[in-house]
Amino acid sequence: MTKNLxxxxxxxxxxxxxxxxxxNGTTYYGFKxxxxxxxxxxxxxxLVGRSFKYHRxxxxxxxxxxxxxxxxxLHNGTSRTEPNVRATEIEIYEGLDASSQNCWPSVKFDIGGINNFLSPLLPAGFYYKTFMWPASFWEKYEYFIRKSAGLGKSPDVPDPDIYEHKYIHCDVLVIGAGISGIIAAKTAAKNGFKTLLVEEKSxxxxSTIYQDSxxxxxxxxxxxSWLEKEINEIKKIENLEIKTRTSVAAFHGYNFLLARENLTDHLPLEQRxxxxxxxxxxxxxxxxxxxTGSIERPLIFDNNDRPGILLSSAIKKYADLFGVACGERNILFTNNDNAYETAMSLIQKGIKVQAIIDNREEIDSKLIKETEKNNIKIYKGYTIVDTFGYKRINSVSIMKLSKDGQKVIGSKENISCDSLGVSGGWTPAVHLFTQSGGKLKFRDDDQVxxxxxxxxxxxSIGSCNGxxxxxxxxxNGPKLLKEFLKIKKTEYENIEIYSAFNKSKRNIWLLPSNKIVGKTKSFVDFQNDATAKDIKLALREGFRSIEHVKRYTTTGMGTDQGKLGNIHALGIISETASSKMGELGTTTFRPPYTPLTFGTIVGRNVGKYFDIIRKTPIHKWHVENKAEFENVGQWKRAWYYPQNGENMHEAVQRESKAxxxxxxxxxxxxxxKIDIQGTDASEFLNRVYTNAWSKLEIGKCRYGLMLNEDGMVYDDGVTTRLDENHYIMTTTTGGAATVLGKLEDYLQTEWPELDVYLTSVTDHYATISVCGPNSKKIIQKVIPEIDLSDKDFPHMSFKNSKIGKVKCRIMRISFTGEQSYEINIQANYAKSVWENCMEAGKEFNITPYGTETMHLLRAEKGFIIAGQDTDATMTPIDLQMDWIVSKKKFDFIGKRSLYRSDTIREDRKQLVGLITDNPEEILEEGAQIVADMNKTPIEMLGHVTSSYFSPNLKKSIALGVVKGGKNMMGQKLIIPMEKKQINVTVTDPVFLDKENKRLNA
Amino acid sequence: MFLINCPFCGEREQSEFKAGGEAHIVRPKQPTELSDDQWAEYLFMRKNIKGIQFERWNHIHGCRKWFNMVRDTSNDEIKAVYKMGEKPPVK
Structure with a gap:
């Protein structure tokens, strides 16, 4: 078995x-x-693998x-294992360990191979047809389908490798460094263009670089030899960058391209x-x-997929470039002159060519004559009708083609071989061109x-341009380059070319056989096991669009995206349906051209670099004091501060009570925080908030609700009038950026006449909120000179002050329902002020609390959280917040929508309080709310939006939205859970201190 | 990915911009006088053209200015960009 070829x-x-x-576990040797x-x-x-469906x-x-x-x-340890690597692309390195995919127990004996004999039972659309009935069986089918599907195995531990992204800007990008790419890069660079040349190979x-004949x-x-000199020259050009092992994956609009540069995959593992x-x-x-060149076409005939059958050009390349014979007794099968190039290369290297089978009857190029001189039997006007050999081809049957190429005539002849090279002409690699939005035309002469x-x-130049x-x-190349680069001449004006190649080709998409089509396995898509028979079946079953046939037969849906056989699928469709190739179109070529690793796509944006993390200036204190954190947008917010092994519930109960x-x-x-200045600032606030702002005194604060133009609540927050033409607006944490964006939008596009300037100051100020009955005493200790008397500094007012020499703004506003002060101070002083407050509050058991306690406290008071108790379907009326909607204002954003026929419906979902019959029972947020369990289907009235156990009220409380809830006060409703039903009573959403005594205390 | 010529900053990558929907829809001056249907026309109805389309764009990761763009949606060709309040330079 182990011969050296x-x-x-x-x-x-x-x-x-x-x-x-x-x-597959055996050690072999190769060369660098x-x-x-x-x-x-x-x-x-x-033999390296098994096919997807029939396991051939x-x-x-x-x-x-x-x-x-x-x-x-590839098995490079468990974390670096990689599926679906093309053996034809991976360069060997010391320690490479590879194995076959899609076979069990081994590639030589594969149980799934039985599918090959069951193939009459596995036609195109087999899955769609078979696993449909009964529907309830789907889960069982799925289990087995998933087991048998899929090619490789993905790693199940994190990828240890480093990936990165790099931006490149250039005047000219040349994709592909074949002969056309080389002359293009040289011409561009020598004419002063900053040029980048990328090549997927090493x-x-x-293919010209080994065309040594x-x-x-x-x-x-x-x-x-000529090309080698050109390459040596371009390596010296300064404004030309060359990147090998770099494959262009995507060609997007406006000449934006993505390419993958492979830097270490060819190195021994320890060097990576x-x-x-x-x-x-x-x-x-x-x-x-x-x-990008072109891809040789296979030929479509019965059993054209056996190991040992290669593209003729591949056999030539293995011989010329790698010095490897694909077999010792080769047969070539062709419809054009390319196989003769291969034959001459093999002869030159002493590799035996048994015979050449040529579809063409009359042929007489120089190349063919030279080949004939070497005593190679050429069968002109013949086709292969069958091949033999299970794990390796061992012979072929040939027959004469009829004049019209539609059938075979005469008698069968067998020729033995150990390798077969096929050549069906060339398909231009137009994938990237079409990705970019380019439109193709069909050239009838040679069917491309x-x-x-x-x-x-x-x-496009060279063979990708036909x-x-x-x-x-x-x-043609230099001619196109001159026009494209707007240059007068190239170095290739008076070039002398000699080519023994003749362009004649006899294109037959599906070669005839002595068997009927239904009895043949003529593969069109080798990876997905789609045959000519499958395509014909799809057409008989009524599929006409190429996109539908593709999906039904899975032609071109493998990891190779049908680079070889898609064109034959089109050809067979066009012949069978008697339509023109040009009118049929092609399937869509989608990026990436070859598969990309996830690592390449994400680059460095993994782990903690996945997204930006925003921390407050007091963050370090929270960490030192063992806070648990919660993600709020990009922010890390202290969630709760567990003490002595408390769980979250215990910590939150303690914090809320304190x-x-x-x-x-x-x-x-x-x-x-948005700083708003300008002579029209008040008018602007009038237009963006639902309530009136003109009469707000300097030094006072006001809560505002912002709507979308459709009348739905968008954001809320307190805005303070700092001066005649100066306000500071606060928004929700998550809404900060979008609120600013929305306000800018209106200012710039609808009301450009307003004199208003908006500046985000979120990061510039830190905000420390101290609340509770002793908050006044604590603030007084921190800022002794300020007058905090209720008369001088009532709820919803503001004062400028100083802590030491540092200016700060103190607002008396509350999100908890307690008397509460907010210190706004330049961010870099925040931690020390926080520590001052902690020190001053020690005697009052000042307790740091996190977002969870904040949510609980505000729920006790019935304050909403925009985004939790609202979604994009709640109006202020639905929230029972009619009081905040000005009746007098002429207009504000969303006003007109508040009396559309839909928004005035009485049975809209409205915000209510929910009290459980059992005060210990805490509802689940998101749980459905119903009234009648016996009605089918059960009518869903709404859902729970916020739910907590209140340590201050000593019972479970919840907010929810319920259809027509406003008029259901006192009514009993049901929360159906998986194993029980929870009975609740509808109440007012404000559970604590309806009279605001605590706020104003 | 487009290259967009911001009227204030010059040519920049599309990733710096945010698309803002159809351009030249004027907010009614007297919304209260509109019927539900008329208001709905302003609020909800947008064109989705294959061909020449007038759009609003915002240079959100740049100067943060809004501007207008004329784009052929069939091939993504940007025909023109112009400032808010200006008349479209092409029809």
Whole structure:
């Protein structure tokens, strides 16, 4: 089994550098420069995986990113294991350990292979048709489907590697460093454009770099030698940056592209530590030159998927570039001249070619004549009708094609082989071009889609533009470049080109067989096991749109996105449905071109860097005092301060009681603060709040409710008049940015005539709130010179003051229902002022409390939290807050919507209080509220929005929204829970101190 | 991702901007005199055109100014940008 099929020293691999690697547990050797695929082939291994649906043995098919079969799992420890890696792309390194996917117990003996024999029972749309009935069985089906689905295994521990993002701006981006890309990059850079050249492979030069034969010459040199000199030259150009192992994943509008640069995947594992593994390049280019080349087409015939069947161009590449023979007795099967290039390369390296089977009848290019001289039997006008060999191809059956190519005639002939190269011509790689919004046209001459109209400043050149031959590339390329770069001439004006290649091709999408289509397995999508038969079935069942056929048959839905076979699927549809290819269109090519790792996509934005974290200036104190934190937007807010092993409930009960009995202190710095100045500031507030502001005296505070234009409550907060034309508005913590945005919107777009200036000062001021019956005494100790008498400083008023030399603003406002003072001070003094308050409050058992206690205290008082007790469907009337809606004001945002037919309905959901029959029973927030459990379906009247156990009232309290709740005071309702029903009574939402005695005390 | 030519700052990445819906919808001067239907027309009804569309944009991570944009929604081509209060430079 382990033969060495290395034939000759080659360009890319370094035979002096041996590397050992494991595949399916066995150790093999390869050389530096090998891909996993080339190293396996050198060890005579073709069978690398099993197909998705039928579990058929599959081998390496290509030598690039279009590979459908050879996708493997890499095991670099449990955290670095990676599924779906293309063996044709991964470069081997010391210690590489790979295994086959989608097979059990092993790739050589796979239980799932039975699906292959059951295949008549597994037609296109099998899942849709079979697992539909009975519906209740779905859960059982799903279990087995999930078990058998999926290719690789994802790692189940965090990714230890480092990834990053980088922005690049350039004049010209060239995608692909084949011959077209090289001349484009050189031309652009030499004409002064800052140029970036990216190439997905590790080397430059594409397929021309190993085209070392007498049949292809440029200026009388072998094309490879000529290109090598060009490459050496461009490496020296200063304003040209070259990035290899860099694959463009997405081409978005306005020439914005994403590329993945692979930095360490080819290195031995121990050399990867502390290095960035992959980098996502975000490229903005003024001009883009796409030179992504083309992908060879397979041919579609019965059993065209056996291990040992490769693209003809891949066989050539393995021989020329890696010095590896894919077999010792090769057959080539073609409809064009490319297979003869492969044949000549193999002959040059002493690899045997048994025969060439050519669909074409009359052919006579120089290349073919040369091939014939080497005693290779050429079957002209023949096709393969079947292949044999389960885990490796061992022979093919051929028959003569009829004149029209629709059927086979004559007798069958068998030829033995151990490798088959197929060539169906080339498909331009237009994926990136179409992603960018480009439109394709179909060229009937050689049946290819090529770029037609460009949506941005870009061109496609070379074979991705349909220029396949050396002379087309070197004549059309420079011509297009001159026009695109607006330059007078290029270095390639008088170039001499010799090419023995003839362009003739006999395109037959689905090759005929001596069997009926229903009895054949002619694979169109190798990864997803979609056959020509499946596509025909889909058409018979009435599917017409290419997008529908794709989804029904899963053609092109694998990780390779059908880079090989989608075009054949289109061809078969167009022939079967007698429609024109050009009119049929293509399926949508979506980014990424090749799969990206999640690591690359997220870059450094993981863990604590996932989002911005905002901390108040007093944060350190909270940490030192063992606070538990809660995320409020991006803010970290102290949630509660557990003492002596308290749980949250116990801590909150203690904090709430202390705040009402003596004194509590809260860090309210996260509240949004907007500084409002200008001669029209009062008028502005009149228009944005529901209540009246013109008559607010300087030094007074007022609570305001802000609506959206649709009348729904949006935000609330207290605003203080600091001076004639100067206010400070507070918003909810979460609403700060959007409120400012909304106010700016109205100022700039609706009322530009108003003289008002808004400035966010949220981060500039810290807010310390001290509440409770002893709060006055504590503040007095902290600021001895201030007069805190109720007469001089009543509830809802404000004073400027100083703590030491530092100016501060004191507001007497309350969110708890207790007498309460807020100190607003420049943020960097906040921690010391907080500590002053703690010191001054010691004798009063001042108790720091967090957001949970704050929520509880305000609920006792029936104060709403915008966003918790409201959603975007609550008007102030629904909240029973009619008192805050001015009847006199001509207009304010949302006013007209308050008497739309829908907002005046009596049976809207309205905010009410809920008291449980059992005072110990605490309701769950979000629980549904119903009246009648016997009615079917049970009518949902609303839901619980806030719920707590009140230590001050010694009972459970809750707020909720209930349909028509305003008129249901005293009525009994039911909260149905999973295992019980909880009986509640509807009450007023204010549970404590309705008379505001505590506030004004 | 668009490149947007902010009328105040110049060309910037789309990620610095926020789209603000259809442009040139004027808030009624006397909302109280409108019927429910008329108010609903202002409040809810927006065009969704394939082709030339007039839009509001805000340079939210820049100068924070609102401005207008003419954009062809079929190919995302930005035809023009202009300040609030100005007449559209293209039809």
């Amino acid at each position: 290395r034939v000759k020293s080659s360009k890319l691999v370094d035979e002096t550098y041996r590397i050992s690697f494991k595949f 420069g090998d891909t996993l695929a080339s190293a396996l082939l050198a060890n005579n291994i073709h 043995p599959r081998g390496i098919m290509t030598a690039g990113s279009e590979e459908p079969n050879a996708i493997v799992q 080397y430059l030069g594409g 007498e049949f292809f010459k440029i200026n009388n040199q072998n094309s490879a 530590e502390n290095k960035t593994r992959q980098r996502l390049l975000k490229i903005r280019a003024k001009k883009v030159i796409t030179a 889609f090529i770029p037609n109209t460009y949506p941005s400043n870009q061109i 220029d396949f031959t050396l002379d087309e590339i070197l004549i 705040a009402r009995d003596s004194a509590g202190i809260l860090d309210a710095s996260t509240l949004g």
